[in-house]
Amino acid sequence: MLTAEEQILKYAIIGSGMMGLEHIRNLIEIPNTQIVGVCDPHTPSLEKARRALNRVEGVRYFANYKDLLANCDADVVVIATPNHTHIDIATDVIRTGKHLLIEKPLCTTVSDCNKLISLQRSVGFDHQVIWVGLEYRFMAPTARVLKEIEKGTVGAVKMISIREHRYPFLEKIDDWNRFNVNTGGTLVEKCCHFFDLMCLIAKSRPVSVMASGSQDVNHLDESYGGKIPDILDNAYVIVNFENGVRGLLDLCMFAEASKNEQEISIVGDKGKIEAMISESVVRIGKRKDGYGSFQDFPIEMDQHVVKGFHHGASYIEHTQLQSAVRTGREAQVGLSDGLWSVAIGQAAHHSIEEGRLVQISEVLSWVD
Numbered sequence: 001m002l003t004a005e006e007q008i009l010k011y012a013i014i015g016s017g018m019m020g021l022e023h024i025r026n027l028i029e030i031p032n033t034q035i036v037g038v039c040d041p042h043t044p045s046l047e048k049a050r051r052a053l054n055r056v057e058g059v060r061y062f063a064n065y066k067d068l069l070a071n072c073d074a075d076v077v078v079i080a081t082p083n084h085t086h087i088d089i090a091t092d093v094i095r096t097g098k099h100l101l102i103e104k105p106l107c108t109t110v111s112d113c114n115k116l117i118s119l120q121r122s123v124g125f126d127h128q129v130i131w132v133g134l135e136y137r138f139m140a141p142t143a144r145v146l147k148e149i150e151k152g153t154v155g156a157v158k159m160i161s162i163r164e165h166r167y168p169f170l171e172k173i174d175d176w177n178r179f180n181v182n183t184g185g186t187l188v189e190k191c192c193h194f195f196d197l198m199c200l201i202a203k204s205r206p207v208s209v210m211a212s213g214s215q216d217v218n219h220l221d222e223s224y225g226g227k228i229p230d231i232l233d234n235a236y237v238i239v240n241f242e243n244g245v246r247g248l249l250d251l252c253m254f255a256e257a258s259k260n261e262q263e264i265s266i267v268g269d270k271g272k273i274e275a276m277i278s279e280s281v282v283r284i285g286k287r288k289d290g291y292g293s294f295q296d297f298p299i300e301m302d303q304h305v306v307k308g309f310h311h312g313a314s315y316i317e318h319t320q321l322q323s324a325v326r327t328g329r330e331a332q333v334g335l336s337d338g339l340w341s342v343a344i345g346q347a348a349h350h351s352i353e354e355g356r357l358v359q360i361s362e363v364l365s366w367v368d
């Protein structure tokens with residue numbers, strides 16, 4: 001008799017573009033895991049999946065995800081398709097009762113996130129794990145920060161500042177990421193990761209958001225079917241939490257000439273902790289040790305885990321999801337986490353459009 005750990009978990013991947021391939025690379029490395037189906041309507045993407053899986057037997061390939069769902073005996077489905085397609089595909093997957101890993105952002109709007117939450121409640125499959133791919137929690141430096149905060153290293157958290165200074169958006173299949181209507185907007189698409197981290201660290205719900213941002217540098221000379229991209233490339237976003245914690249996001253997408261793509265700084269009443277993601281260093285300063293005191297901790301990456309890229313976070317995400325599936329536990333990153341991270345992003349966009357503080361309660365009540 002096989003133990004829960006030994007039982008093979010069968011996967012179907014919907015969307016084999018950049019992120020779908022990252023999932024495939026990771027799943028190939030995980031024991032007792034088998035990919036049984038891949039679907040993508042874009043032939044070159046499907047071919048890339050075939051090449052990545054050339055040594056794996058028994059994989060079936062589809063152009064339409066409904067055919068995959070009808071014909072593939074998978075335990076877990078991964079959705080790695082453009083953001084605006086998530087709502088329809090996730091609705092169909094959830095109805096099958098199969099476990100689901102859905103890429104971030106959960107959906108492009110709060111209204112669609114709420115539809116999936118209602119659906120999960122109404123279909124009511126026992127032990128169906130629905131996991132949202134907010135995997136920055138699992139990056140080694142971030143995970144260390146979360147652990148230190150849990151230990152009380154910086155005391156009661158008061159301020160969370162996250163800076164992402166990086167390169168412009170990459171080119172995507174059919175250029176879907178050039179328009180807000182497809183992505184939900186940069187602050188939903190990209191920054192849901194950081195808003196999720198803020199909620200996790202603050203251990204509280206967001207109440208209001210104030211933001212300033214615009215599209216100043218990137219993609220202005222591009223045109224798709226006569227349309228110029230409308231995605232913002234820089235912003236400051238302030239998030240107020242119910243328990244008084246304050247968050248600040250500093251996003252710049254024309255700042256690739258810098259050392260760290262992400263820098264996270266959390267200050268509590270007893271000290272400060274920082275994570276420099278590209279350098280893979282965590283810095284801790286304790287107020288009791290006096291002015292200017294701090295210690296740097298280099299964070300080692302497990303080479304086995306980083307094989308699939310994204311600093312190893314996707315691999316850990318998959319192993320944690322598998323553990324939830326095998327033991328009948330709930331998703332560690334569930335639909336409500338997906339909702340809050342989208343709600344802050346959507347509120348931030350609204351704040352920029354209207355030039356005012358936006359209450360999260362307003363955004364939660366919007367229905368598309």
Ligand SMILES: NC(=O)c1ccc[n+]([C@@H]2O[C@H](COP(=O)([O-])OP(=O)(O)OC[C@H]3O[C@@H](n4cnc5c(N)ncnc54)[C@H](O)[C@@H]3O)[C@@H](O)[C@H]2O)c1
Nearest residue numbers: 015016017018019020040042045080081083103104172173
């Ligand atoms: N977790 C992360 O850090 C992270 C990083 C990058 C992208 N993402 C997310 O992953 C998703 C995919 O992004 P990407 O970068 O791989 O984009 P991509 O353009 O590289 O790939 C998307 C793929 O989905 C396919 N597709 C489109 N509609 C489909 C459908 N109906 N059925 C099946 N396949 C379909 C496209 O043909 C394409 O091959 C997005 O939601 C994105 O936000 C997450």
